[in-house]
Structures are given as C-alpha cells and as structure tokens.
Amino acid sequence: MTNVTEHPTHLSYLTNRAALPMIAEVAIGFAVLATKWSVRRRSRRQLSRLTQQQLRDIGLQREDAMREGTLPFWRP
Structure with missing residues (x-):
C-alpha cells in the first residue's frame, strides 16, 4: 500500500515549484490566451x-445566437 504523503497532489506541486523564468511565464500566458480565443471563435x-430546433434545445433565440456569433473572438 502506498502512503498518500509520498505522492504530492497536483496542487501542491504547483504551489511548491520553483518560479519559471519571466519569458516562460509570458509564453504560457500567451498560449493560454491564444487557446481561449481559438475556442471562443x-x-x-x-x-x-445551429438549427432552430438546436437553439430551442439550449434555450436560445436565433437573434441571441446571431448576436453572440458575430462578436469578435477577443471579446468575452
């Protein structure tokens, strides 16, 4: 049987890790932002x-879907 304290949780790893170089932090931040934009787009x-039936299934009107669909990717 393995002792739980031998394997740190993912959270403890993240809070106890050494700081990354500034350029790495910037690169990670940019990658996260680019991914958000891609998913949003x-x-x-x-x-x-979506069809009218699909919109009705998720509780949206066509006008709401079109308004959301025309927003630029960078706007939340």
Missing part, C-alpha cells in the same frame, strides 16, 4: 450554424 461560429 470556434464556439461562436458553431453557435451561429
């Missing part, structure tokens, strides 16, 4: 392509 494009 893809989601909005797909939302604007």
